[in-house]
Amino acid sequence: MAVSFVTKAGPIVEAQAPSRDMDPRIDAAVAVARRHADAVDVEARFPREAFEELRAQKLLGLLLPVEAGGEAARVSDVAQICYALGRVCSSTAMIYAMHQANIACIVQHADATPKFSSYLRRIGQEQMLVASSTTEGNNGANVRMSESAIQSNAKGISLSRDSSVLSYGADADAIVSTARRAPESIGTDQVLVLFFREQYNLTEGASWDALGMRGTCSAGFRLEARGEAEQVLTTPYERIHRHAMMPVTHLLWAACWAGIAAGAVERAQGFVRKISRLAKGALPPGAPLATQASLSLMTLVNMVGAALADYKRRAASKSGLDEIAFQTSLNLLKVGASELAIETVMRALGAAGISGYRNDSEFSIGRLLRDVLSSSVMINNNRILANTAAASLLGGVPEQI
Numbered sequence: 404m405a406v407s408f409v410t411k412a413g414p415i416v417e418a419q420a421p422s423r424d425m426d427p428r429i430d431a432a433v434a435v436a437r438r439h440a441d442a443v444d445v446e447a448r449f450p451r452e453a454f455e456e457l458r459a460q461k462l463l464g465l466l467l468p469v470e471a472g473g474e475a476a477r478v479s480d481v482a483q484i485c486y487a488l489g490r491v492c493s494s495t496a497m498i499y500a501m502h503q504a505n506i507a508c509i510v511q512h513a514d515a516t517p518k519f520s521s522y523l524r525r526i527g528q529e530q531m532l533v534a535s536s537t538t539e540g541n542n543g544a545n546v547r548m549s550e551s552a553i554q555s556n557a558k559g560i561s562l563s564r565d566s567s568v569l570s571y572g573a574d575a576d577a578i579v580s581t582a583r584r585a586p587e588s589i590g591t592d593q594v595l596v597l598f599f600r601e602q603y604n605l606t607e608g609a610s611w612d613a614l615g616m617r618g619t620c621s622a623g624f625r626l627e628a629r630g631e632a633e634q635v636l637t638t639p640y641e642r643i644h645r646h647a648m649m650p651v652t653h654l655l656w657a658a659c660w661a662g663i664a665a666g667a668v669e670r671a672q673g674f675v676r677k678i679s680r681l682a683k684g685a686l687p688p689g690a691p692l693a694t695q696a697s698l699s700l701m702t703l704v705n706m707v708g709a710a711l712a713d714y715k716r717r718a719a720s721k722s723g724l725d726e727i728a729f730q731t732s733l734n735l736l737k738v739g740a741s742e743l744a745i746e747t748v749m750r751a752l753g754a755a756g757i758s759g760y761r762n763d764s765e766f767s768i769g770r771l772l773r774d775v776l777s778s779s780v781m782i783n784n785n786r787i788l789a790n791t792a793a794a795s796l797l798g799g800v801p802e803q804i
């Protein structure tokens with residue numbers, strides 16, 4: 404069956420959508436995610452129904468090559484799904500985004516060996532859900548620095564790691580982790596390693612009782628893993644980070660946050676419509692805020708759409724991904740998308756007033772606001788702004804629009 408990534412929820416950018424046909428698989432997953440979104444949040448539990456559906460619809464392995472059971476889909480296709488899921492269940496969308504970013508890293512940097520090809524086939528055939536461990540100990544979001552190291556001996560490799568924030572660790576089928584290349588390596592000499600469920604033990608440490616994104620179940624774990632030497636990708640993590648982990652993660656996270664913002668705008672618009680019907684056409688005082696929410700959503704959607712198009716163009720000629728201007732813009736996309744998404748949800752809350760503030764109203768914005776606030780914390784915006792300060796100064800301003 405030909406795949407179309409346009410859903411009832413609509414594309415992020417119309418011009419990027421390959422077709423206007425509905426993809427019933429995506430709509431089916433969105434419907435299930437919507438049905439369970441409140442329970443996932445209240446119970447802070449993994450959105451298992453949505454992931455059963457995503458797995459049944461074979462939407463977990465989309466980015467894998469066809470020979471590995473995937474559909475060789477594009478990152479922009481996956482972004483549409485993140486957006487569609489984000490409109491109904493932030494946790495489902497964010498888990499899906501993190502999983503797909505992990506898949507993108509291992510597909511784009513897969514070693515051309517029979518062993519690694521068999522790993523990819525397994526991921527595709529079993530429609531595995533892949534988690535990632537980059538946050539370690541008290542190192543915060545310093546992704547480009549690892550404490551734990553790969554240990555090697557004649558039997559294979561092992562890794563012992565304090566994964567202090569590991570989303571859906573307990574429900575994942577595999578984990579990709581950063582690590583120092585070897586015990587004698589410095590912290591920034593990192594590799595990316597893939598482990599399958601039966602190869603690791605997770606001992607839960609910090610629990611996950613958070614303000615929002617409660618269904619991501621981002622608890623802390625002690626990870627003890629053993630595997631084959633071939634499970635360590637030979638491409639240095641530094642390159643994987645620049646070409647796949649950072650750009651794809653930021654694009655897909657931004658698509659999720661745009662989805663959450665769209666969900667909030669839909670609620671605000673629904674509220675304004677209802678009040679104006681009751682008032683025989685008179686718009687409530689909050690109506691201009693709903694318009695402002697639509698405006699900031701439009702700006703956000705255009706920002707994500709432009710970044711997706713830029714990534715697609717540069718990914719076609721891999722060298723374009725290394726340009727400082729691109730790296731800076733994708734880092735700043737994370738900050739910009741996060742700020743705009745929060746602003747949009749806040750405006751939607753203003754428009755819906757007490758109906759948005761209540762948890763028990765059909766126009767409630769509460770869960771969406773709590774969820775979207777995670778965007779500034781998840782690799783802290785301050786950290787990114789500080790890290791990109793020098794490059795931003797050097798870049799000056801655009802010569803033209």
Ligand SMILES: Cc1cc2nc3c(=O)[nH]c(=O)nc-3n(C[C@H](O)[C@H](O)[C@H](O)COP(=O)(O)OP(=O)(O)OC[C@H]3O[C@@H](n4cnc5c(N)ncnc54)[C@H](O)[C@@H]3O)c2cc1C
Nearest residue numbers: 536537538543544568569570616780781782783785786789
């Ligand atoms: C919903 C969610 C899911 C997550 N899932 C995962 C996962 O699956 N796997 C994983 O590995 N991690 C995960 N994380 C963790 C995430 O990737 C970050 O590592 C984590 O959010 C960092 O938290 P921190 O507060 O320690 O950040 P830090 O970046 O250390 O920030 C801490 C504080 O220091 C400040 N700060 C830090 N650096 C600077 C700087 N250079 N300049 C100025 N101020 C600075 C920040 O403003 C902030 O106030 C998740 C986080 C969230 C919120």
